[in-house]
Amino acid sequence: MIMNKASVLARYGMIRMEQYAIRKSAGFPTINQSIHAFHSLARAQQQKQVLLDLSYDIIKRNALKDGHNETPKPPIIILHGLFGNKLNNRSIGRNLNKQLGRDVYLLDLRNHGSSSHSPVHNYSAMSEDVRHFIAKHRLNAHGGPIIVGHSMGGKVAMMLVLKNPKLCSMMVCIENAPVSLRPNAEFVDYIRALMEIVNDNGKTIQTLKQADEYLAGRIGGNELVRRFLLTTLKRVTIDGSSPSSSYTFQERIPLSTLKDAIVKGEIAAWPLDPAHERWTGPALFIRATQSHYVVDEYLPLIGAFFPRFETRDIDAGHWVNAEKPGRCAETIADFVERHED
Known part of the structure; x- marks a missing residue:
């Protein structure tokens, strides 16, 4: 046209x-x-x-x-x-x-x-x-x-x-x-849930399965989306523990920076x-x-x-x-x- x-x-x-x-x-x-x-x-x-x-x-x-x-x-x-x-x-x-x-x-x-x-x-x-x-x-x-x-x-x-x-x-x-x-408020919810997994510091969330279950409870969505979001985190051994004992999750990317950009409208702009x-x-x-x-x-x-x-x-x-x-x-x-x- x-x-x-x-x-x-x-x-x-x-x-x-x-x-x-x-x-x-x-x-x-x-x-x-x-x-x-x-x-x-x-x-x-x-x-x-x-x-x-x-x-x-x-x-x-x-x-x-x-x-x-x-x-x-x-x-x-x-x-x-x-x-x-x-x-x-x-x-x-x-x-x-x-x-x-x-x-x-x-x-x-x-x-x-x-x-x-x-x-x-x-x-x-x-x-x-x-x-x-x-x-x-x-x-x-x-x-x-x-x-x-x-x-x-x-x-x-x-x-x-x-x-x-x-x-x-x-x-x-x-x-x-x-x-x-x-x-997009949904993106902010994603980041909040991911940061909660990081801030858990391995107390209750140590495996990918536990992290996925936590995300499912927080944001729902399909498994493909949750797996995609979990790639923004990395699973590491907690300092001082043996390799077979305790794990936690850390950020691969600066989630707070991205959250700030979303809230300010930089991503939707x-x-x-x-x-x-x-x-x-x-x-x-x-x-x-x-x-x-x-x-x-x-x-x-x-x-x-x-x-x-x-x-x-x-x-x-x-x-x-x-x-x-x-x-x-x-x-x-x-x-x-x-x-x-």
Whole structure:
């Protein structure tokens, strides 16, 4: 559907009003989205943003199969979501490496996985880290890398291409949209439950089974989500005890920093405006049909930021990249091959 500028801006205003109503009904501060975006950018500017060197894995292309003398194809960079890490995307990465015959980089974003920790956790800082990674590893040759992001990583990918229009050749956003939403109270509950396991100090929770049972009692949810959340903790021997006796859990990632970012709206925020930023490269938005992260009402706004966007739906939940990595990879590979021809 083709929309003129007036209709796009009108729809943008309607989405703002709908989000205003959602925030008001849920008891959250009813701040106008544009004001919220302004303050989000102001916070980002006030905070000292130090670039971090990101931890990563690389799945190398098979030179024997793809040809030693063939010009390398643009690499793929995959970004995980909140609470995730580079290991979450191994399956989809291997699939893309096999189908597209190119290097695939799996990154840990700041405050996640093996990457360094920082009190600053917003999309400006995260996207700058990725830009720094691309420059440091000289990945912007051959047309620029293809950036892929899931959930929080999807917003990082969107901001990266919008703020650096010539850096990447294509962008794939899985399960997110360029909109500001109310902070997700469920995520705060997740962190509180995980911190309670850590603060137990091994008194009643010493095994993964006990930790999972505690999470099930606190947050419910399915086993897949709980297993995913438990990857943010590590099981260690209590000091002074024998290896076969007492254990406790420690944080792998700075849970209090992430909780602070969630509560302040940094994770749910989207500080950019299509009147000032737009990207005309090929953009794919993958939606999970059992999720509500990318509803039809957001499509006009997506088009305002990304006029060459297209969507594909996959029957799965929000963690579609983990539930159906093969289907995700097929969808992305089809998109890449069509736009490289």
